[in-house]
Amino acid sequence: QKEVEQDPGPLSVPEGAIVSLNCTYSNSAFQYFMWYRQYSRKGPELLMYTYSSGNKEDGRFTAQVDKSSKYISLFIRDSQPSDSATYLCAMSTLSNDYKLSFGAGTTVTVRA
Amino acid sequence: ETGVTQSPTHLIKTRGQQVTLRCSSQSGHNTVSWYQQALGQGPQFIFQYYREEENGRGNFPPRFSGLQFPNYSSELNVNALELDDSALYLCASSLASSYNEQFFGPGTRLTVL
Numbered sequence: 001q002k003e004v005e006q007d008p009g010p011l012s013v014p015e016g017a018i019v020s021l022n023c024t025y026s027n028s029a030f031q032y033f034m035w036y037r038q039y040s041r042k043g044p045e046l047l048m049y050t051y052s053s054g055n056k057e058d059g060r061f062t063a064q065v066d067k068s069s070k071y072i073s074l075f076i077r078d079s080q081p082s083d084s085a086t087y088l089c090a091m092s093t094l095s096n097d098y099k100l101s102f103g104a105g106t107t108v109t110v111r112a
Numbered sequence: 113e114t115g116v117t118q119s120p121t122h123l124i125k126t127r128g129q130q131v132t133l134r135c136s137s138q139s140g141h142n143t144v145s146w147y148q149q150a151l152g153q154g155p156q157f158i159f160q161y162y163r164e165e166e167n168g169r170g171n172f173p174p175r176f177s178g179l180q181f182p183n184y185s186s187e188l189n190v191n192a193l194e195l196d197d198s199a200l201y202l203c204a205s206s207l208a209s210s211y212n213e214q215f216f217g218p219g220t221r222l223t224v225l
Contacts, residue, residue, distance in 0.1 A: 008152070098168040100212070102154030
């Protein structure tokens with residue numbers, strides 16, 4: 001079983017729809033949770049960064065963390081064709097291993 | 113503010129050869145991490161460098177090695193290349209005080225024939 005599970009999709013939505021993405025994880029030591037956006041043949045771009053449980057909102061993006069269920073989500077409101085990309089969740093612990101553990105990524109297409 | 117840069121963009125090597133990839137960290141960042149991303153997969157942690165020393169390592173064999181220089185730039189060296197080493201190699205920089213907040217470069221796409 002992978003440490004971080006993410007449905008690869010693909011996910012196709014019409015412009016203006018809400019995009020809902022999620023990841024589950026098995027390591028209860030994860031404390032930091034990130035969402036990255038990766039366009040084709042580019043490096044990942046940090047979108048959201050949260051610590052422990054709760055919600056965080058930044059413009060059209062909302063990140064939710066439910067540590068009791070080991071489940072995190074990213075919502076994109078009023079989706080645009082420019083949101084078409086692969087979205088990666090990433091997590092890390094408080095220990096000194098410093099690594100980010102990534103999901104496999106979900107490919108999203110927003111249709112104009 | 114200058115972002116993370118990597119060179120070269122693309123590279124083709126043959127099995128058994130050696131390769132060196134380079135990374136310049138974002139301005140002010142003193143920690144560099146390297147990741148391997150196979151097609152259709154998430155990045156896998158290779159190792160991290162801080163103060164010119166390896167600070168943590170993932171499940172990669174010793175033929176993957178690295179360096180960090182006093183200006184915080186870094187190199188990833190891979191010896192005895194194998195076909196499975198074909199991937200996008202990503203460098204990420206961060207501050208040691210917030211190492212989880214990592215900012216990635218565009219990557220080097222390595223093809224091993």
